[in-house]
Amino acid sequence: MKALRKILDNIKPHVQKGGKFEMFRSTFDAMETLFFVPDHVTLKGSHIRDGVDMKRTMITVFIALIPALLFGMWNVGYQHFRSLGETVELWPAFWYGFLKVLPILIVSYVVGLGIEIIFAQKRGHEVNEGFFVSGLLIPLVLPPDIPLWMVAVATAFAVIIGKEVFGGTGMNILNPALTARAFLFFAYPSFMSGDKVWISDKADAFSGATPLGDALVGHIDKLPNPMDMIIGIIPGSVGETSIIAIGIGALILLYTGVGSWRILFSTIAGGLFMGYLFNLWGLNDYMNIPPYYHLIMGGFAFGAVFMATDPVTAAQTNKGKYIYGFLIGLMAVLIRVFNPAYPEGMMLAILLMNVFAPLIDHYVVEANIKRRLKRVKA
Amino acid sequence: MIKIKKGLDIKLIGEAEKVVAELDVKNFAIKPTDFIGVFPKMIVKEGDFVKAGSPLFIDKYRDNIQFTAPVSGKITELKRGPKRVLLEVKIEADGKNDYIDFGKADPKNLDKKDVIAKLLESGTWPFIRQRPYSTIANPNDEPKAIFISAFDSNPLAPDYDLLVHGQGETFQAGLDALVKLTKGKVHLNVNNMAAPSKVYSNSKNVQINEFSGPHPAGNIGTQIAHIDPINKGDIVWYLYPQDVLTIGRLFLEGKYDTTRLIAFTGSEVLSPKYYKTKLGASIEAFAIKNVSDVKKRFISGNVLTGTKIESTGYVCSYHTHVTVIPEGDQHQFMGWLIPSPKKHSFYRTALSWMTPNKKFKLNTNLNGGIRAFVMTGEFEKVFPMDIYPMQLIKAIMVEDIDAMENLGIYEVDEEDFALCEYISTSKIEIQSVVRHGLDMIRKEMS
Numbered sequence: 001m002k003a004l005r006k007i008l009d010n011i012k013p014h015v016q017k018g019g020k021f022e023m024f025r026s027t028f029d030a031m032e033t034l035f036f037v038p039d040h041v042t043l044k045g046s047h048i049r050d051g052v053d054m055k056r057t058m059i060t061v062f063i064a065l066i067p068a069l070l071f072g073m074w075n076v077g078y079q080h081f082r083s084l085g086e087t088v089e090l091w092p093a094f095w096y097g098f099l100k101v102l103p104i105l106i107v108s109y110v111v112g113l114g115i116e117i118i119f120a121q122k123r124g125h126e127v128n129e130g131f132f133v134s135g136l137l138i139p140l141v142l143p144p145d146i147p148l149w150m151v152a153v154a155t156a157f158a159v160i161i162g163k164e165v166f167g168g169t170g171m172n173i174l175n176p177a178l179t180a181r182a183f184l185f186f187a188y189p190s191f192m193s194g195d196k197v198w199i200s201d202k203a204d205a206f207s208g209a210t211p212l213g214d215a216l217v218g219h220i221d222k223l224p225n226p227m228d229m230i231i232g233i234i235p236g237s238v239g240e241t242s243i244i245a246i247g248i249g250a251l252i253l254l255y256t257g258v259g260s261w262r263i264l265f266s267t268i269a270g271g272l273f274m275g276y277l278f279n280l281w282g283l284n285d286y287m288n289i290p291p292y293y294h295l296i297m298g299g300f301a302f303g304a305v306f307m308a309t310d311p312v313t314a315a316q317t318n319k320g321k322y323i324y325g326f327l328i329g330l331m332a333v334l335i336r337v338f339n340p341a342y343p344e345g346m347m348l349a350i351l352l353m354n355v356f357a358p359l360i361d362h363y364v365v366e367a368n369i370k371r372r373l374k375r376v377k378a
Numbered sequence: 379m380i381k382i383k384k385g386l387d388i389k390l391i392g393e394a395e396k397v398v399a400e401l402d403v404k405n406f407a408i409k410p411t412d413f414i415g416v417f418p419k420m421i422v423k424e425g426d427f428v429k430a431g432s433p434l435f436i437d438k439y440r441d442n443i444q445f446t447a448p449v450s451g452k453i454t455e456l457k458r459g460p461k462r463v464l465l466e467v468k469i470e471a472d473g474k475n476d477y478i479d480f481g482k483a484d485p486k487n488l489d490k491k492d493v494i495a496k497l498l499e500s501g502t503w504p505f506i507r508q509r510p511y512s513t514i515a516n517p518n519d520e521p522k523a524i525f526i527s528a529f530d531s532n533p534l535a536p537d538y539d540l541l542v543h544g545q546g547e548t549f550q551a552g553l554d555a556l557v558k559l560t561k562g563k564v565h566l567n568v569n570n571m572a573a574p575s576k577v578y579s580n581s582k583n584v585q586i587n588e589f590s591g592p593h594p595a596g597n598i599g600t601q602i603a604h605i606d607p608i609n610k611g612d613i614v615w616y617l618y619p620q621d622v623l624t625i626g627r628l629f630l631e632g633k634y635d636t637t638r639l640i641a642f643t644g645s646e647v648l649s650p651k652y653y654k655t656k657l658g659a660s661i662e663a664f665a666i667k668n669v670s671d672v673k674k675r676f677i678s679g680n681v682l683t684g685t686k687i688e689s690t691g692y693v694c695s696y697h698t699h700v701t702v703i704p705e706g707d708q709h710q711f712m713g714w715l716i717p718s719p720k721k722h723s724f725y726r727t728a729l730s731w732m733t734p735n736k737k738f739k740l741n742t743n744l745n746g747g748i749r750a751f752v753m754t755g756e757f758e759k760v761f762p763m764d765i766y767p768m769q770l771i772k773a774i775m776v777e778d779i780d781a782m783e784n785l786g787i788y789e790v791d792e793e794d795f796a797l798c799e800y801i802s803t804s805k806i807e808i809q810s811v812v813r814h815g816l817d818m819i820r821k822e823m824s
Contacts, residue, residue, distance in 0.1 A: 001711040033747060037713030041706050041742040045792075045809035046799045047681045048388070048533075048703065051721030051728050053746020055714040057753060057803050060727045126747045170750030170804075256726045260755060316754040317766060365769055369784040372764075376609040 001035075008032050026121040030113075033126065058129040060258045064249035065136050065306065071245040072238035073097035076144040079235045097144070101238055104139040107148050111155040112138070119164045130169030130176070130312075131159070137177035137306060140239025141299065141347075142184070143191070150188060154180040174354045175313045178303075178347055185347070212298045212336065212343035220285045229296040240302040243295075250305040259309040262321040263328075267304040270329025271295055278337060286337050294333050303346040304329070313354040317364040324360055328353045379570050380604045382591030384762040386724055386797055388533040389737045390681070394641040394650040394699070396540055401653050402473070405660040406449050407457075407466040407692040408434055413504060415513045415820065418445075418464050426453045431478035431500055431634035434467050443514055446501025448636045448657035450476040466692065469658075477633035485555035485629045493558045497625065500634045504695070505621035506559075508613050509602060510788040511820050515615045523562040523606050525616040528578045529569035529589075531596030532680035536641035536699045539575035540652065542619050545626075546577045549619070552626030557583050559615070567601045578619075594762065599794040603763040608789045620698060640664075640693055644681075644702035645739040646674045661700050662690045669702055675742050677701045682796035683809070706743025714746065721745070724760070724801040749804040760797040763789060767798055771808055774815030779822055782815055791816070 008031075015021050015028040032038075033055070042049060077093030077100075112131045120127045138155055162179035163172040184191065211223050211234065224234050232242025240246075253259030275291025282288050294300055308314065308328050315324035328349050335345030342348060410418040418435040421444075422428060428447040436444045449471040457466040480500050485493055494517045497503040506515040506524075515521070529538045542549055556564050563585045568574040570588040579586065587605055594600045598616045608614060620638045627635040636657035642664045643650045653664055661676060669689075677684035679697040687693075693700060722730045722738040730736070757767040765786040773781035792809040799808040 005709060005711070033714075036709035036711055037743070037745060038747060039707045039709050040744040040747070042744055044807045045683075046796050047675065047677055047684065047686070047701075047742050048722075048740040048800065049743070049745050049805060050725070050801045050803070051718070051723040051730070051745050052725045052803055053714055053805065054749045054752060054803050055746065056727050057725075059715065126749070128749055130752065168750065170752045258727065258753075262755075311754045312752055314754070316768060318755055318758060321755070361769075365766055365785070368764065368766060368786075372609070372784070372786055375607065376611075 004035060008035070023121065026117045026125075026127055030117060030120075030127040054129045055132075057258055058132045060252065060256050061133045061306070062136060064252040064259075065133070065140065065239070067245040067248040068140060068239040068242065068302065068306075069101075069136065070094075071232055071242045072140060072144075072240075073101050075232060075241055076100050076238060078233060100144050101139060103148055104142060104144075104146065104151050104238075105136070107151045108138040108155050109135040111152045112159050115156060115159045115164070119168060123168070125168065128169035130163075134158070134176040138180050140306075141177055141181045141237050141302070143236075144238055146184075146191065150184055150191070153187075154184045157183045170312055172312060173358075174351055175307050175310050178307055178351055178354075181347055182351055220289060223289075223293070223297075226293065226296060229293075237299065237302075240299040243301050246301045246305050253305065253309065259305065260311070260314065260321055262318060263309045263314055263325040264304055266322045266325030267308050267329040268295060270326035270331075271300060271304075271333050272329070273326070274330045274333035278333070294336065298336070298344050299346040300329075300332060303332070303350055307346075307350050308353075313357065315357040315360045315364075317361050320357070320360040320364045323364075324353055324357055327356070379588040379590060380601075382589060382595040382600060382604075382762045384759055385531075385592035385594055386760050386801070387531070387592045388682075388722060388740075388800070389735070390533045390645065390703075391737045391739045392644040392647055392650050392701075392703075393534055393737075394536060394643045394652055396537065397651040398540075398639060399651055399653050401655060401663050403655050403659045403663050404471055405454075405468065405662065405692075406447075406451075406471060406656065406658040407468045407660070408445055408448070408658050409466050409692065409694060410435065410445070410464050412695045413437075413445075413514055414511065415439075416443075420456065420464070420467075422453050422467075424453055424456055427451070427472075428453060428469065429476045429478045430636075431480065433501065435464075437514075440514075440516070442498055442517060443503055444498065444501055445504060446634055448634075450474055477635065480628060480632050480634065482632040483629050485551060485558060488555075488558065490558050493555050496628065497555070500628050502621075502625055502628050502634060505624060506615050506617050507696075508615050509599065509608055509791065510613075511816050512791050513820070515613075519613050521560045521562065521613050521615040523614050524556050524560050524564045525598055525602055525605075525614060526556075526564070526566045526584075526619065526622060527596055527598045527601060527616070528566055528574060528619055529596045530680075530698075531569075531593035532682055533593075534641075534643040534699070534701055535596070535680060536639065536643075536652065538619055539577075541639050541698065542575060542577045542623060544577075545623055546580060548623050548626035548630060549577050550581060550626070551629050552622035552624070553581055553584055555625050555629055556617075556622070562606075565601070565605055567605075569596070591762075594760075594794060594797060597793055599789065599791050600762055603789055607764075610783060610788055612788070618696075618698070638698065640697075641699035642668070642702075643699055644677075646670045646672065646702040646704055657695060658692050660690060660692050661687070664700065665689055665702075673705045673707070674702050675705050677703070681740070682800060683793045704739070704741040706741030706745075708743070710743070724756075725803075744805050746803070746805050748806065751804055751806070753803050756801055756803070757798040760801060761794070763794070765789060767795065770815075771795075771798075771806075771811055774811050774818075777818060779819065782819060787815055787819060 015025045074094040076097030081088045112135045158176045158180035162176045166172045230243040272291045278287035331349035332345040417438040419438040421433045429450045433444045451471040454470045455468040459465045504514045508515040566584045567587045570590040589595045639652045678687045678694040717729045761767045770785040792812040795808045
C-alpha cells in the first residue's frame with residue numbers, strides 16, 4: 001500500500017489545476033479516494049467527524065444487492081436451459097447467466113461512470129458515489145436478453161436527464177435506475193412491456209406470459225405456485241424474481257439503517273391494503289387473488305426494498321415516508337389490476353410518488369409550521 | 379423530569395481527573411471575536427497598565443457594554459488579523475491581582491436598574507447572552523426567562539459540580555442578582571443521571587428542572603425548547619454556573635473576580651486535570667510537559683463546537699475547557715471499506731455501535747469527501763426539538779428568510795446542530811450554515 005501511495009503521490013501534481021493532465025482530475029480523484037480516505041481535516045465546525053462517509057453508506061446498499069445479483073445470474077441460466085427442455089445443473093446455469101449479465105453490468109457502469117466523471121470534472125466536484133448503486137440497479141431491473149446498446153442509451157438518458165440536469169446526485173427528482181427502465185419501457189415497448197416472458201435465447205417453441213401478464217388477462221390458474229415465486233425460479237428481470245434474495249438485502253438495509261423501515265413497511269402495507277380492497281370488490285379473477293401474491297409477483301419486492309427506499313427521491317420527513325410508501329404500494333397494485341397497457345405497476349407507482357414526494361413533505365412540514373404559530377397565539 | 383431521547387454521547391479518551399492544580403499563569407488575553415456581533419472600540423493602548431476590572435474596550439454599537447481586564451498588569455499587544463480585525467487584547471499579569479473596587483452590595487436590596495448598572499460597569503455583563511443569536515444580552519430588553527445549564531453533555535465536558543464545589547453562598551448571591559433581571563423565571567437545569575451538587579439543589583428563588591438523556595441534553599437550546607420554547611419576538615437570557623459565581627463575587631466582594639476552573643482534556647494530554655485560573659488564560663502553561671509529541675490540535679472548548687487555537691493561545695471567554703486531539707492529516711488505505719474498531723460512528727454500517735461504552739481516540743480527519751445531501755432521516759435522530767433540521771438547513775442555504783422563520787430558526791443555535799454535523803455522511807459544514815442564517819436574520823431585524 002505504501003508503493004501504491006507513492007505512485008498516486010507521483011501522479012497527483014500532474015492532474016491538479018494547472019497540471020498537464022488536468023482533464024483527468026476527477027478520474028484521478030475517484031481512483032485515489034477509492035484506495036485511500038483523503039487526508040482532509042476539519043476546518044470549520046465540529047473538529048471530529050463520524051467514521052462513516054458516503055462511500056461506506058453506498059457500499060452497504062451494493063452489498064445488499066449482491067444476493068439478488070447472484071441469484072439473478074443463476075436464474076437467467078436456469079430459465080434458458082429449462083426453456084430448451086434440458087436438465088439444469090447449478091454451475092453451468094450460473095456460468096451462462098454470468099456471461100449474459102456481466103456485459104450489461106459493464107456497459108451500465110462504463111457509460112454511467114463515464115458521464116458522472118465528465119460532469120464532476122466540469123463542475124469541479126468530486127465524483128459522487130450514487131452511481132455505485134445505480135449502476136448495479138440498472139442491470140437488475142432489465143431483462144437478460146436486452147441488447148447492450150439499449151442499456152447504454154438508457155443509462156446515458158438516466159444519468160444525464162434523470163440526474164445531472166438537476167444538479168447531480170442528491171438533487172435528482174426521479175430514481176435514476178427506474179428512469180432508465182422507464183425510458184426503455186416507453187421507447188421500446190415491444191421489448192419491455194412486461195407481459196411476455198424474458199428468457200435469454202429461449203427456444204422458439206417456448207412461449208408464454210409472465211405471471212403479471214397471465215393475471216391481467218385472467219389466467220389465474222396459470223400463475224406459478226407461490227413457492228416458486230418466493231424462491232424466484234420464474235422468468236423475469238435479472239434481479240427481481242427471488243423474494244428470498246431480495247429479503248436478505250432488505251435485512252441488511254434495515255439492520256444497518258441505510259434503508260428506511262418506514263418506507264419499506266408502509267409500501268408492503270399499501271400493497272396488501274389495496275389487495276384486500278380488491279378482494280372485497282371482487283369484480284374479476286385478478287381482483288380475487290390473495291393479496292400477498294402482489295408482493296411476490298413481478299418487481300414489487302425489488303422496488304419496495306431497493307427503489308422506494310432511495311433517500312434522495314423518497315419523502316424526506318419521517319411522517320412523509322409512511323404516506324409515500326403506503327401510496328406506492330397502493331398505486332402499484334392499482335395500476336397492475338386496472339391498466340391493461342402496463343402489467344407491471346411498481347415502476348410507474350414509484351416514479352409517480354417520486355414526483356409527489358416533495359408535496360407530501362411540504363404538507364408534513366406545513367403542519368410543523370402551524371404548530372409553531374399556534375404556540376405564539378397560546 | 380424531562381427525558382431527552384434523541385441524541386448521541388461521544389465517549390472520548392482523556393477525561394479530566396477531578397484534581398485541581400493551581401497554576402501561576404502569566405499571559406492573558408480577551409478575544410473580541412468571542413463575542414458575536416461586537417465591534418470593539420479600544421479604550422486602552424499597548425503599554426497601558428490595568429487593574430482587574432478596568433475597561434479594555436467597548437462595543438461600538440452598544441457603548442454601555444464594556445469588556446474589562448481579568449487581571450492586573452500591562453497591555454502587551456493588540457493583535458490584529460486580516461483587515462485589521464482585532465483578535466486579541468493581550469495582558470501580562472503583574473501577579474499583584476489589584477482589583478478595582480465596585481463596592482459590596484446585597485442584590486436582594488437592589489432594584490433591576492442598579493443590578494444592571496453594576497454588571498455593566500464591572501464588565502460582568504457580557505457573560506449574560508441571549509437567544510436567539512447568542513449575542514450579548516441587551517440590558518434594555520425584558521427577557522421572558524433566564525436559563526442556566528448546570529451540566530455539560532458534550533464530549534470530555536468538565537464536571538459542572540466540581541466547578542462550583544463549596545461555593546454555595548457565592549452561587550446564591552449570583553442567582554439573587556439574576557432574579558432581579560427578569561419578571562419571568564430563572565431556570566436552573568440540572569442533570570438527573572447523577573445526584574447534582576448541593577450547590578445546585580439547595581439554590582433558592584429559582585426553578586430547578588431535571589434533565590436526563592444523551593447529549594445534547596446539556597445544551598441550553600435543548601433545555602429552552604423543552605421548558606419554554608422561543609417564539610418570534612421572544613428573548614431569553616442564558617449563562618453558565620461559573621459566570622454566576624463571577625456575578626456572585628461581584629456583589630459579595632465588590633470585585634470583578636473571574637477565577638474559574640478550566641478542564642484540560644483530550645487523548646493527547648498526558649495527565650488531564652483541572653486548572654484554577656482566570657478568564658482568558660493562556661494554555662501555554664497547561665501544556666508544558668503535559669502533552670504528547672504527535673501533531674495535534676488545540677481546541678478551546680469541546681471537540682464539537684470549540685475553536686481551534688495555537689499551542690500558546692488563550693481560552694475563549696465562554697469556554698470552560700480545552701481539548702487536545704491528534705490531527706488526522708494522513709491517508710487511510712481502504713479506510714472507507716475496511717471497518718475499523720478505532721473509528722467512532724453513529725451508524726450501524728461501522729462497528730462502534732457494538733461497543734457503546736468504549737472510549738475512542740478520534741482525530742480531526744474528515745473521514746470522507748464533501749457531498750450533496752443524500753441520506754435523510756438521520757439528523758432527526760440526534761436533534762431533540764420539534765424542528766425539521768434538514769429542511770431548516772436547506773432554507774438557510776437558499777437564504778429564504780420566511781422559510782427560516784417558519785421552520786424555527788429563532789429556537790436554535792449553531793451548537794444545537796453540532797451532532798448533525800458530526801454524523802453527516804455528506805460531511806456538510808452545518809454549523810457555519812446555521813451561523814450564516816442567524817447572522818442574516820439578525821441583520822434583517824436590526
